[in-house]
Every structure is written in structure tokens, then in C-alpha cells.
Amino acid sequence: MDLVLATAGQMVRTAGRLSPRWGAALALPLFAHVARPRPVHPDDRSTMEVARRSAIRIPGVDRRGVDLAVYEWGHGTNLVVLAHGWNGRASQFATLVRELVSDGWHVVAFDAPAHGESDGRGTYLVDWIDALAALQRSHGRIHSVIGHSFGGLATLVAIAEGVQADRVVTIAAPGDADLLLAQFRTMLGYDERTSAALRERFAARYFPGESDPFARLSPLRRALPPSMPLLAVHDEGDRIVPFGELARIAAAQPTARTVTTRGFGHNLVLTADPVLDAIVAFVGERSTILQPHTVRAAN
Incomplete structure (x- = not known):
């Protein structure tokens, strides 16, 4: 401490x-305090530099309005939206963005208030939900939403609130706001x-x-629609969000499929090749990954 x-x-x-x-x-x-925005990792800069940039405005926690930075890659109607976690930023998804775009997906990500390049001094879950709803209004129906950590919790709540998507992926997500x-x-x-x-x-x-x-704010009490495909990923050694949250999320959602990792922790899981492969396959509706399995980091 x-x-x-x-x-x-x-x-x-x-x-x-x-x-x-x-x-x-x-x-x-x-x-509600957010630490100073983390810098963009050198490995992610080239992906962020080629992003098409825009902004969306949401009410913000103080309901006075706040502008969020939005990043866009690829083209077409098959939209994948990415939601980063607390003290994160959109650039953390750069490796996944490259994988998805190479497979022909249209990808959009945002920096939440007080994160990355977005305005604001404080934030909470409602801002992520409002951001996802705003992106749906501007882009139409979303094929898949992928949320990491706090963004994963927000994704589950947003879908329960009425944001429409065909598929959902959570990575290292808590099961509800009570845990936080x-x-x-x-x-x-x-x-x-x-x-x-x-x-x-x-x-x-x-x-x-x-x-x-x-x-x-609890996906455990407000499950996704029964037919909603959900892929939930979590690392056994996660020191930020306990690994047991994976089982809680999966138990509340009968359609959930899980990927358990070892050796990647809370953030490196976003760049782990087996996880990237599983997510890209799931988003592409390939049946080969629709069974729970474990992947391990290489020694």
C-alpha cells in the first residue's frame, strides 16, 4: 500500500x-477516483496511430456531459465493440484489434471518462453502460461486445439493460459491483x-x-437473454479480480463457455495467443472452442 x-x-x-x-x-x-492515465505501450502505438478517431458524448457521473475518445479500425457492418477496464485504456486491446481486423471485422473501442484520452475526472459503471449504448445508436446493431475486467462487468450489465449484441466475451470480469x-x-x-x-x-x-x-449492477441476478452466447475468460493467478468470479458468472449464465488460463495474470491475458485464438474463433461463430478448456503460459 x-x-x-x-x-x-x-x-x-x-x-x-x-x-x-x-x-x-x-x-x-x-x-470513483481514477489514477493518471497509463501510457500507451510501445507495442500498441502503431495500431493506435492508424485508428480512425472520433468522439461520443455521454452524460457522465455528474450528468453534465463528457466527451469520450473513440477509435475505429476496419470496415463493414459486422461490428465488434471493445470495453477496457478500470485504470485501463482502449490501446490495451491493440493485439486483439489486429487479429479481428485481419479476419474482416469492423472494430470500435473507447476510452472511458478520465481514462486514456477522454475527458473527465471521475467515473463509474454507468459511464461504460452509456458509452456502449451511445455506440449502438451511432453504429447500429453490435455483433459482439468484448469487455476486460470492469469493462466486462459493464458489458454484462449493459446487455441486461437493453444494449443489443449477438455475442459477449468477458475477460477477467467481476461478477457484480458488490465485489468492488x-x-x-x-x-x-x-x-x-x-x-x-x-x-x-x-x-x-x-x-x-x-x-x-x-x-x-449484478449479472448474477440479471442474467443475459437465455440464447445469448457468452465466452468468459479468466486466469487462475489473477491478483486483481479473483479467479472464483469466473465460476459465478458461468453459473448465472447457462450458455456460458469458459476459458481458464494459467500464467498470464490480469492484463497479459489480453495478449495471450491461445486467448486471442479462442476469442476470434468465438466471435466468428466457430464451434471448435465451445467447450471449457485451460490454456497455460509458455515457460
Whole structure:
């Protein structure tokens, strides 16, 4: 834990002992805080440089409007949309973009608010959902949505909310928003009373008027349409999103097929050849990968 995080945790814990509501008030901005955008990896620059660039506008968490950077490769009506994770950016999909475009797919990705080249200072799940809905409005029906980590959770929720797609792929995705709040509590170390107050404040801030927003944000309680093909990928050694989330997602979705990896972790899985092959095959509706299997990183 770095010094800034340790200091923040101490402040939240101290305030929470005096009043759980005070602790929650300090914690909520930290929950929506995004670190400085990660740089584009040198291996990904050439792919990003040839992208056709545009922007979409979504309401944003403060509902004042925010412009998102959008990247586009390939052509045609067979659209694949990519959704990166928290503290990620669209460029992380560069290797997958090259694979998909070489197979003839039209690919679109975006940087969420406060990520990559997009505007904004804070964000939450609603922004990913709004971005996917906006891309559908501008491009029409989506063939496949592929989401990594937080973007995978957002993808599942967006489909349940009405975004139309033929296929869904999640990579290292959490099963619901409750996990994220639990991880945040562990990271800052505040008590149960402050945790309960934060849940209430979170619901009032991001979902005013909703009696149970956590049901809305849970693919475990709001499964995809029964006929929706889903491919779920997760690495056994993932240190960011627990590997057990794969089983929770698959259990909630009868059509799910899983790919388990070993040795790639949370982010390298995006560039692992066996995973790329499985995703491209699944998106192309090839039946050969429609069985659960495990792939391992080379030594």
C-alpha cells in the first residue's frame, strides 16, 4: 500500500469511528477516483496511430456531459465493440484489434471518462453502460461486445439493460459491483458501519430513486437473454479480480463457455495467443472452442 492510499485509509477510518456517514463521505470520492492515465505501450502505438478517431458524448457521473475518445479500425457492418477496464485504456486491446481486423471485422473501442484520452475526472459503471449504448445508436446493431475486467462487468450489465449484441466475451470480469465495494473496504480498512453507510451514499449518488441499485449492477441476478452466447475468460493467478468470479458468472449464465488460463495474470491475458485464438474463433461463430478448456503460459 503506497503512502497516499495509507493516508486516505487512515482518514476514512478515523472519520468513520466518529460517524460512519463522515467516513462514507470521505470514501466515496476515492471510490470513483481514477489514477493518471497509463501510457500507451510501445507495442500498441502503431495500431493506435492508424485508428480512425472520433468522439461520443455521454452524460457522465455528474450528468453534465463528457466527451469520450473513440477509435475505429476496419470496415463493414459486422461490428465488434471493445470495453477496457478500470485504470485501463482502449490501446490495451491493440493485439486483439489486429487479429479481428485481419479476419474482416469492423472494430470500435473507447476510452472511458478520465481514462486514456477522454475527458473527465471521475467515473463509474454507468459511464461504460452509456458509452456502449451511445455506440449502438451511432453504429447500429453490435455483433459482439468484448469487455476486460470492469469493462466486462459493464458489458454484462449493459446487455441486461437493453444494449443489443449477438455475442459477449468477458475477460477477467467481476461478477457484480458488490465485489468492488468489498475490495475497496479491504484496501482502506474501514469498519462495517462505514461500509454500510458507503453503500447507501453510493446508491444515492449514482442511482437516485432506485431501491436496490446493486441488483441492477449484478449479472448474477440479471442474467443475459437465455440464447445469448457468452465466452468468459479468466486466469487462475489473477491478483486483481479473483479467479472464483469466473465460476459465478458461468453459473448465472447457462450458455456460458469458459476459458481458464494459467500464467498470464490480469492484463497479459489480453495478449495471450491461445486467448486471442479462442476469442476470434468465438466471435466468428466457430464451434471448435465451445467447450471449457485451460490454456497455460509458455515457460
